[in-house]
Amino acid sequence: MNSRKKMTKREFLKLLGMGSLGLVFWQCYDSKKEEPIDESPMNENSNSSSEQASTQPAISFTENDVIFLTRNDENYNQLRLGFNKRFDRFPQVIAVCFTEIGVQAAIQKANQEKLKIAVKSGGHSFESFSCGENSMLINLSKMNKIQWKDQENVILQPACLLQEIYADFLPKKRIIPAGSCGTVAVAGLTLGGGYGFFSRKYGLTCDNLTRIKMVNGKGELLDSQENPDLLWACRGGGNGNFGVVTEMHYQTHPAPNSFSSYRLRFRNLTEDRFMNLIRNWFDFTENLRNEAFSAFVLNGKTLTILITNFQNHSSEFESSFDTLKSLADDYSPTYNQNLATALKRYYGRKDPLYFKNASSGLYHGIQDIESILPEVFQKVTSKSGMIYQINTLGGAIQNSEFEGNSSYPHRKYSYLSELQSYWEKPSQESGFLEKFEEIQQVFHRHGIQAQYRNYPDINFPNWQTAYYGQNYSRLQKLKSEWDPEDLFSFEQSVRKG
Ligand SMILES: Cc1cc2nc3c(=O)[nH]c(=O)nc-3n(C[C@H](O)[C@H](O)[C@H](O)COP(=O)(O)OP(=O)(O)OC[C@H]3O[C@@H](n4cnc5c(N)ncnc54)[C@H](O)[C@@H]3O)c2cc1C
The missing domain is CATH 3.30.465.10 (Uridine Diphospho-n-acetylenolpyruvylglucosamine Reductase; domain 3)
Structure with a gap:
């Protein structure tokens, strides 16, 4: 049973209202280390109830289960915003849920009031699918417990x-x-x-x-x-x-006991050099061991290739990309790092940003895109702030046992690409969105269809089959x-x- 002390809406809002201490509060309030997850179907402490929904029995709940906030509540803004500053949507009500019962009560309320629902956990949806206008936002940020079985x-x-x-x-x-x-x-x-x-x-x-x-x-x-x-x-x-x-x-x-990373940098790229490098990268990654991963990141006229490996470093592995190394302007390897330290390097920024990112196709290999790569290179490098990245998939993702057990449909593709753009001020948005769509159209015209659902683009024409x-x-x-x-x-x- 859940042992969390009852907190009233007023107490909750007071704590949230601590402004910049908000993050500290979230962490302090998190009792995940002490509390087992409540697996009982009903909260025995319930002492208030909502109105009867038409199809379901009324859910009994307290403010320990869910708190409903509206626009005038102090922390409404903090709880509606996501990681992408490009979106500024105002839900009619935010249901801050603490328990499964709270989620059921929120859904009951949405049914009663005929509100659409958006669900938010970490708020990182590229297209703000986790916060809608005039709907109910179910904010799960307090449901973050870890329990080992x-x-x-x-x-x-x-x-x-x-x-x-x-x-x-x-x-x-x-x-x-x-x-x-x-x-x-x-x-x-x-x-x-x-x-x-x-x-x-x-x-x-x-x-x-x-x-x-x-x-x-x-x-x-x-x-x-x-x-x-x-x-x-x-x-x-x-x-x-x-x-x-x-x-x-x-x-x-x-x-794994350790994590090694190898970063290669190539500056002042021309189209010919870019083409030579991308062919070499696809050649190298075709036979990558399953403990390794690689990313090819074109940012302006600078290309970074990241290779990671969580099997102990060996000179044999390092020499498998000798050709790329010989073409690089800089090479910085980090051997056998402690895993926790290594992963922290990739955590990225915590603060929200203005950006538009999206999948720009899943590929079998370079053959899917080779003929359009010169055009992609020209367009990406024509606007500072545009980034084109390709990551390796493949390996165990392609195991046939996973295929029938999941709705993820793209296992035969060994590469996933992502187009990215970042800017500082809202006035820069339209220029970036225009360039972004221009590049996406190059892939689209070329027949690139498969897209990763977690990298959505609101402009994908056939998103249903592209994702699923x-x-x-x-x-x-x-x-x-x-x-x-x-x-x-x-x-x-x-x-x-
Ligand atoms: C900076 C950054 C780095 C990223 N890195 C990676 C990466 O390395 N690998 C990768 O695969 N992806 C990556 N992504 C993409 C990421 O996987 C998606 O954006 C993911 O959907 C974010 O989940 P979230 O819970 O944080 O976001 P949210 O915006 O809260 O949710 C995203 C979507 O999932 C739905 N959802 C969330 N919680 C629930 C729930 N409990 N029940 C039902 N639906 C729910 C939302 O409604 C929304 O449609 C990255 C994204 C960003 C912004």
């Missing part, structure tokens, strides 16, 4: 941030194959797939999910143990489409079953089928 299996609540997960897991010498940005939350990451340095060895984050619980649009608590379709859907197709995921069980893996491939129609059927009123609805949410 045994030495290898763990239960995570949705808003556990990756930096919190690594901080808890690494001293126990365990990992899951998650991403690298410290402030991304595990729910958004897993529900769309999730990849990172360890994925070529252990699969996507979603492939390591063993059980999941979700409150659907009807307010029912579903458990994948009774409903295997839930696990299938949430392995790649679960972002905000059907309900609110409240609990995720993962198998973990032994943490042939699995879209099965997801549509589940949408009709789990969210018949289409409460969970945003620009690119799965439609009823």
Whole structure:
């Protein structure tokens, strides 16, 4: 049973109102180390109730379960904003949930008041799919507990941030194959797939999910143990489409003893040099060992190639990219670093930014894009602040056993690309968005179709098949079953089928 001391709305708001101390509060208030996750279906301490919903019995809840905030509440702004400053949306109500019961009560309220719902865990959605205008925002940031079932299996609540997960897991010498940005939350990451340095060895984050619980649009608590379709859907197709995921069980893996990284830098690129380098990079990565990962990052006329390896450093591995090394202007290797120290280097900025990032295609190899690369190079380098990145996937992600068990449809692609742009002032936005779309059109005209759901672009014309491939129609059927009123609805949410 949940032992958290009851906190009234007034106390909660007072604490949140501590301005810049907000982050400290969130961490202090987090009682994840002491509290087991409450797995009981009802909160025994409930002493107030909401109105009866038309289809479901009334949910009994207290302010220990959920607090509803509106525009006049002091912390409304802090709780609505996400990582992308490009969006400034105002939900009608924010439901700050602490428990599963709180989530059910919030969904009941949305049903009663006919409000659409957006779900937010870490708030890193590229296109602000986790906060809508005039709708209900279900903010899960306080549902971030970690509970170990045994030495290898763990239960995570949705808003556990990756930096919190690594901080808890690494001293126990365990990992899951998650991403690298410290402030991304595990729910958004897993529900769309999730990849990172360890994925070529252990699969996507979603492939390591063993059980999941979700409150659907009807307010029912579903458990994948009774409903295997839930696990299938949430392995790649679960972002905000059907309900609110409240609990995720993962198998973990032994943490490697060390982590090496090799950074190569190439300056003042010409088109010819770029083409030579990208051909060499694809050649090198084709036979990459599964403990390694590589990123090819064109930022202006500077190219950075990052190679990481979590098997102990060996000269044999380092010599596998001798050709690239011989072409580089700078080479900086870091051998056999402590894993926790190494991962912190990639946590990135915590503060929100103005940006537009999106998938610019999944590729089998260079053959998918070779003929358009000169044009991509010219367009990316014509505007400072544009970045074109290709990351390696492949390895264990392609294991056939994962294929039928997940709605993630892109396993045959070994590379994922991402277009990025960052700016300082709102007045710069239109120039960047224009250039961004111009580059995306180059890929689109060339027939690049497959896109990563966690790197969405509001302008993808056939986003349904781009994200979900042939699995879209099965997801549509589940949408009709789990969210018949289409409460969970945003620009690119799965439609009823
Ligand atoms: C700086 C940065 C670095 C990144 N690095 C990586 C990386 O290394 N690897 C990678 O794979 N991806 C990466 N991503 C993409 C990231 O995986 C997605 O943005 C992810 O969806 C963010 O999850 P979130 O919970 O933080 O965001 P949110 O905005 O809270 O949620 C994202 C989506 O998931 C839905 N959602 C969130 N929680 C729930 C829930 N409990 N139940 C149902 N739906 C929910 C939301 O409604 C929304 O549609 C990165 C993104 C950023 C901004």
